[in-house]
Structures are given as structure tokens and as C-alpha cells.
Amino acid sequence: MRKERGLPVRIIGYSLLALATVLYLGPFAVQFATSFKTDPDAANNPISLIPDPVTLNAWRRAFGMDTALDMPILRWMGNSFFVTISVTLGRLVIDAMAGYALARLRFVGRSAVNAMIIALLAVPGVVLLIPKFLVLQQLGMFNSYAGMILPLFCDAVGILLMKTAFEQIPPQLEEAARIDGAGIVRTFLSVVLPLVRPALVTVGILAFQGSWNEFTHFLVATSDPDLATLNLGIARLTSGAMGGPQQFPLKLALATLSVIPILIVYVIFQRHFVRSQMSAGVKE
Amino acid sequence: MSQTPPLSSAAVGGAGPERSSAPPRQSTGRPSGQSASGRPAWRRSGRSAARAGENRVGWLFAAPAVAVMVIFILVPVGMALWVSFLEWNGQSSPFTGNYTFVGFDNYTRLLTTEGLLQRDFMTSVRNTMYYVLLWVPLVTVLSFGLALVVNQRVLKGRSFFRTVFYFPSVTSSVAISITFLFLFQGSGVVNTILGWFGVDGPQWFTDSRGLIHLLFSALGMDSPPGFLKDNSLGGLSLWDWLSGPSVAMCTIIALTVWTTSGMFMLFFLAGLQNIPVEIEEAAEVDGATPWQRFRSVTLPLMRRSITLVVTLALIGSWQVFDQVYIMSQGSPAKTTLTPAYLSYTRSFGDGQFGVGAAVAFVLFAIIVVLTVIQRWFSRERDA
Numbered sequence: 282m283r284k285e286r287g288l289p290v291r292i293i294g295y296s297l298l299a300l301a302t303v304l305y306l307g308p309f310a311v312q313f314a315t316s317f318k319t320d321p322d323a324a325n326n327p328i329s330l331i332p333d334p335v336t337l338n339a340w341r342r343a344f345g346m347d348t349a350l351d352m353p354i355l356r357w358m359g360n361s362f363f364v365t366i367s368v369t370l371g372r373l374v375i376d377a378m379a380g381y382a383l384a385r386l387r388f389v390g391r392s393a394v395n396a397m398i399i400a401l402l403a404v405p406g407v408v409l410l411i412p413k414f415l416v417l418q419q420l421g422m423f424n425s426y427a428g429m430i431l432p433l434f435c436d437a438v439g440i441l442l443m444k445t446a447f448e449q450i451p452p453q454l455e456e457a458a459r460i461d462g463a464g465i466v467r468t469f470l471s472v473v474l475p476l477v478r479p480a481l482v483t484v485g486i487l488a489f490q491g492s493w494n495e496f497t498h499f500l501v502a503t504s505d506p507d508l509a510t511l512n513l514g515i516a517r518l519t520s521g522a523m524g525g526p527q528q529f530p531l532k533l534a535l536a537t538l539s540v541i542p543i544l545i546v547y548v549i550f551q552r553h554f555v556r557s558q559m560s561a562g563v564k565e
Numbered sequence: 566m567s568q569t570p571p572l573s574s575a576a577v578g579g580a581g582p583e584r585s586s587a588p589p590r591q592s593t594g595r596p597s598g599q600s601a602s603g604r605p606a607w608r609r610s611g612r613s614a615a616r617a618g619e620n621r622v623g624w625l626f627a628a629p630a631v632a633v634m635v636i637f638i639l640v641p642v643g644m645a646l647w648v649s650f651l652e653w654n655g656q657s658s659p660f661t662g663n664y665t666f667v668g669f670d671n672y673t674r675l676l677t678t679e680g681l682l683q684r685d686f687m688t689s690v691r692n693t694m695y696y697v698l699l700w701v702p703l704v705t706v707l708s709f710g711l712a713l714v715v716n717q718r719v720l721k722g723r724s725f726f727r728t729v730f731y732f733p734s735v736t737s738s739v740a741i742s743i744t745f746l747f748l749f750q751g752s753g754v755v756n757t758i759l760g761w762f763g764v765d766g767p768q769w770f771t772d773s774r775g776l777i778h779l780l781f782s783a784l785g786m787d788s789p790p791g792f793l794k795d796n797s798l799g800g801l802s803l804w805d806w807l808s809g810p811s812v813a814m815c816t817i818i819a820l821t822v823w824t825t826s827g828m829f830m831l832f833f834l835a836g837l838q839n840i841p842v843e844i845e846e847a848a849e850v851d852g853a854t855p856w857q858r859f860r861s862v863t864l865p866l867m868r869r870s871i872t873l874v875v876t877l878a879l880i881g882s883w884q885v886f887d888q889v890y891i892m893s894q895g896s897p898a899k900t901t902l903t904p905a906y907l908s909y910t911r912s913f914g915d916g917q918f919g920v921g922a923a924v925a926f927v928l929f930a931i932i933v934v935l936t937v938i939q940r941w942f943s944r945e946r947d948a
Contacts, residue, residue, distance in 0.1 A: 378629060388620045390624075407884045407905035409638065410925065411922045418655075431637065434630075496887050533743065539740040544732075
């Protein structure tokens with residue numbers, strides 16, 4: 282009886298999955314295919330996934346091989362990588378330290394710090410646009426790498442993830458290290474930290490993904506085109522100089538460039554992505 | 566701002582209060598292990614020395630995180646609150662430079678004083694309300710549906726499909742917005758597909774007609790009845806309030822449904838996997854049809870996940886910004902203007918930072934109220 286009913290369920294199930302796969306991957310396929318099209322081909326056959334003729338024009342221009350186009354796209358990519366890697370490293374250090382302090386070290390004001398972090402989780406990013414601009418302007422950090430990177434070190438989610446990971450380590454391990462004469466910092470570095478590697482990977486991935494995709498913070502932290510990240514550069518271009526329906530192959534080539542690093546990280550670490558998101562759902 | 570981080574952070578945040586209210590952790594075990602080796606007289610001083618050391622190291626470890634949060638979030642929010650009481654153009658310092666203190670004027674101009682600003686703000690609230698009405702049910706039903714299919718044990722390759730559906734949620738909103746600009750062009754992909762079914766697709770990005778207005782005119786009501794046109798609320802006529810989401814807004818809704826459903830699908834999957842297999846098997850043995858099983862077993866057990874997703878979706882609805890910046894800049898006829906975008910253009914575009922900050926704080930208040938409601942619901946369920 283089970284088998285009889287299994288077949289129609291399977292047919293319906295796989296058809297739904299196939300349809301959904303087309304819907305969820307289709308836009309990326311269109312994005313990629315169109316980046317190899319000529320402008321007229323993109324306009325006349327938008328849905329075709331086979332460029333006719335295939336041209337590398339858009340990509341050549343994206344990589345600055347067209348001198349007529351005055352866009353420092355390679356510089357934008359460099360900025361994106363520099364900022365993303367700095368933010369990721371910074372968050373790993375700051376989150377691990379703060380998470381450990383909150384999980385295991387008794388210090389005066391710990392519960393206040395904890396409460397502040399939880400309260401800050403509720404502050405939505407779009408509300409912080411003007412505040413961030415104000416503070417960067419006052420500190421003289423507007424239009425600087427420091428102003429782009431340092432505010433992104435605030436990572437309440439990462440701190441709480443690390444805190445949870447540290448709490449799950451049996452305290453006896455640390456006690457043993459302490460009896461052997463290791464200090465708090467030594468114990469942290471050589472005993473505890475290696476045990477929370479999965480959490481560090483999760484925090485690192487979230488930091489990489491978040492800062493690579495970040496847009497609004499850079500929008501209010503810079504006005505200098507030389508400091509634009511890839512996303513900011515593309516966004517300014519599409520909503521300004523290159524607005525309207527022209528040059529879609531170039532715009533979609535740039536969009537593809539913005540997606541590729543995330544795709545690579547996602548393919549390698551997809552289990553971590555999925556698991557961290559699901560556990561966030563369960564904890565709630 | 567992409568939608569993913571605030572949503573997931575809100576999800577993790579919900580766990581916070583529960584965790585912090587738990588009894589003190591085992592960390593107290595460490596100092597006692599140390600002091601056990603000493604004689605009573607030393608024990609006390611040894612312990613307090615260890616305590617002092619722990620206090621110092623604790624602060625050392627927490628200091629970087631506390632510093633960046635205070636400098637880049639707490640203090641700036643205070644500064645912005647001050648700015649929201651000023652008329653200030655962003656050129657000088659808001660503390661020593663050229664500004665005029667105007668008290669609550671910026672807030673009253675938004676909420677009660679008739680004028681362009683009030684109209685703009687109320688329009689952005691109307692747009693968001695229709696966004697909520699359309700987007701929240703769509704994204705909830707779609708992501709629940711995806712989770713149900715991906716959770717079917719008879720299907721193979723489920724983790725592959727899960728990965729595929731979640732991918733749009735992790736990619737950049739900027740890249741996706743550009744792609745959707747291409748898809749929804751006048752003679753673009755979407756209209757080509759609609760054409761296959763004999764539907765003549767609209768000019769998506771320039772069509773400011775509201776769906777409800779379109780429905781009225783389809784029913785033969787082309788001009789608004791007098792009482793709707795003559796009465797107004799917050800600077801908008803009742804007829805304008807009743808417009809429905811514009812055709813252009815539908816493209817943004819389609820985009821955010823597409824990017825967010827994968828993430829919500831994972832929340833639902835986590836909930837579905839928490840349902841014990843025995844319960845479903847018991848229902849099956851009792852002869853319940855699949856629909857009955859879904860209605861009377863799955864759905865009630867999923868209430869928690871549904872509340873979570875709906876409230877996160879509600880909160881996220883008020884934060885739409887990136888897509889508007891790239892796809893529409895609030896046009897056509899301000900039907901895609903959102904509060905966040907209004908706050909941005911008023912400050913950085915028009916140099917009215919006081920007004921922009923006031924919009925941000927009203928928006929903040931709305932989101933805080935929604936968050937409090939969400940927390941209250943979670944509390945209720947746990948009790």
C-alpha cells in the first residue's frame with residue numbers, strides 16, 4: 282500500500298521541485314547568459330540562454346579593457362576583497378573574545394554587556410544610516426577604509442553564536458588546563474579555541490557573506506568613487522549614469538561578478554550556511 | 566541593505582533573553598578547583614586574586630566588542646536623536662556648526678502638519694502596508710510549501726534542492742535587483758513568458774496604477790466615488806489610501822519573495838524536522854488522509870514556526886531599501902517609496918538631515934513595537 286501511494290507523490294513532488302528549481306536558478310542563468318550577449322541580442326531575445334553571437338565585449342569592459350569606459354571596476358573589486366577580508370578577520374577575533382568572556386569569565390558588568398548586545402540585535406540596519414554617517418563625519422573617518430571597516434565589526438549575532446559554542450564545552454577541560462598552570466589567556470588560545478572551530482567557521486562565513494553583500498553602510502560611509510566596493514559601484518552606476526534599459530550585458534556581467542565569490546563560498550560551505558540558518562530558526 | 570542579516574539577527578536575538586535567564590553557568594567551577602589546593606587562610610586571598618584576574622581578563626576580552634558597539638551604534642543613535650530635533654544640512658558639525666534647533670517640528674511635519682513631507686511619509690506608510698498585505702502571506706505560504714516538498718522522505722536529492730532554494734537568500738541584493746530590472750523590462754523575460762499565455766504584460770517599472778484601483782476599473786468604476794475623494798487621512802485622500810500596491814511595487818515584491826523564501830523555508834524545515842515521526846505514522850495508521858494529516862497534525866504543531874516567520878516577515882517589510890534604491894528610486898508616482906528610502910533621500914539627497922533622522926526614529930519605533938509583539942508571542946508560547 283505504501284508503494285502504491287509512493288509513485289504519485291513522487292511524480293508530483295519531483296515536478297514541483299523541477300519547477301521551483303527553474304524559478305530559483307533561472308534568474309542566475311539569465312544573468313550569466315546575457316553577460317555574453319550583444320546589446321541588441323539582449324534586447325531582442327531576453328529569454329534565450331544561448332547568446333547569438335557570443336561576445337566577450339561586456340566582460341572586456343568590466344575588466345577595464347575598454348578605455349572609453351571610465352569605471353575603476355578592478356579597483357572596486359579590490360576594495361570589496363580588502364574590506365571583506367578585514368571585516369571577516371576582525372569579527373573572528375572580536376566575536377571569539379567577547380563570546381568567551383560572556384560564556385566563561387565572570388567580570389563586573391557582564392550581564393549589562395550581555396543585555397546591550399541583545400538590545401542591539403533589535404536595531405535594524407536601515408535605521409542606522411544617518412547615525413553612521415554622523416559618527417564617521419565627527420571622527421573624521423568619512424571616505425576612509427577605517428570608516429568602511431570598523432563599524433562592520435559590530436556583530437551581535439556572531440558574539441551570541443560564539444557564546445553558545447563556548448558554553449557547550451565541558452568546563453572540566455579548562456579546569457585541567459588551569460591545574461597544569463596555564464593562565465586564562467593560554468587556556469583560551471590552546472585548549473578552548475580549537476574546540477569551537479565549527480562556530481568559528483560559521484561566524485567567518487556569515488561575516489564574509491554579510492560584508493561582501495553589504496551596500497547601505499558603504500553608501501553612507503563614502504562618496505569617493507575610488508573607495509566604492511563592487512556592489513556600491515554597480516548600484517550607483519545602475520541608478521545613475523547607466524540607468525534605463527541600455528547596456529544590460531555589461532550591468533549583468535557586473536552583477537555576475539558580485540555573485541561569483543559568494544557562489545564559491547556557498548558551494549564549499551553550504552552545510553554551514555544551511556545549518557546556521559536552521560539553528561537560528563529552532564532557537565527562536 | 567539586504568534583508569538577510571536583520572532577519573537572521575532577529576531570529577538569533579529571540580533566543581537571547583531565554584538563554585540569559587538561565588541559571589549561572591558552570592564557569593564557577595574553575596576558581597574553586599584552584600583554591601582547593603590552598604590552606605583556608607590563603608584560600609580567600611587566592612580566590613579573590615583569581616577573581617580580580619578574571620575580572621581584568623574578562624573586560625580585556627569584551628572590550629573590543631563593547632567599544633565598537635558603543636562608538637558605532639549607541640553613541641551615533643544618540644547623535645541622530647539630537648539631529649532629529651534640528652534643521653541641519655549635513656555640511657557642518659551638528660554640535661558646533663550651522664544648525665537651528667526646531668524641537669519636535671520635524672516629527673509633527675511628518676505626522677500631523679499638512680504638507681509635502683506628510684504626504685510623502687504617509688505615502689511610504691501606505692506603500693509598506695500594501696507590501697505587507699501582499700508579501701507576508703505570499704512568502705509565508707511559498708516557503709512553507711517548499712519546506713513541505715523538501716521534507717518528503719520519498720524524494721531523493723532533498724539536500725540539493727534545499728541548497729538551490731536557499732541560494733538567492735545569500736546573494737547580494739544589488740546583483741539581484743539588476744537582474745530583476747532586466748527580467749521585468751517592457752519586452753523582457755517576464756512579459757515574454759506572459760505572452761506565451763496570451764497575456765499582454767504591463768510596463769512594469771513605469772506603471773503606477775494600484776492593483777485595487779485596477780480592480781475597481783475592471784468592475785466598471787473608473788472615477789472614484791465622491792466620499793472617498795473628498796475625505797482624507799494624514800494628507801492622503803481615502804481613495805489614495807485604497808490604491809493597493811502599484812504594478813511597479815509588484816516587481817519589488819516578486820524580488821523579495823524570491824530572495825527571502827529560501828531562508829524562511831529553512832525555518833519551516835527546522836520546525837518540520839522537530840515533529841516526531843511517530844505522530845505522523847500514528848495518524849497514517851488511523852487512516853487519516855494526507856490532507857487530514859496536514860490539517861490536524863502538521864499545521865497545529867507548526868504554529869510556532871509560522872508565528873516566527875510571519876513576525877520576522879512583518880519586521881523585514883519595514884526595512885526595504887536596496888531594491889528601491891536600484892530599481893525604482895521611489896517612482897513611479899512615489900508608489901515604491903518606502904520609509905527607509907524617504908529617510909535616505911531627504912537627508913543625503915535634499916540635505917534635510919533633521920527630517921531624515923525623524924523618519925528613521927519613527928521607523929525605529931514601528932519596528933520596536935513589532936519586535937515587542939513578537940517577543941510577547943514567543944513568551945506566551947513558552948509559558
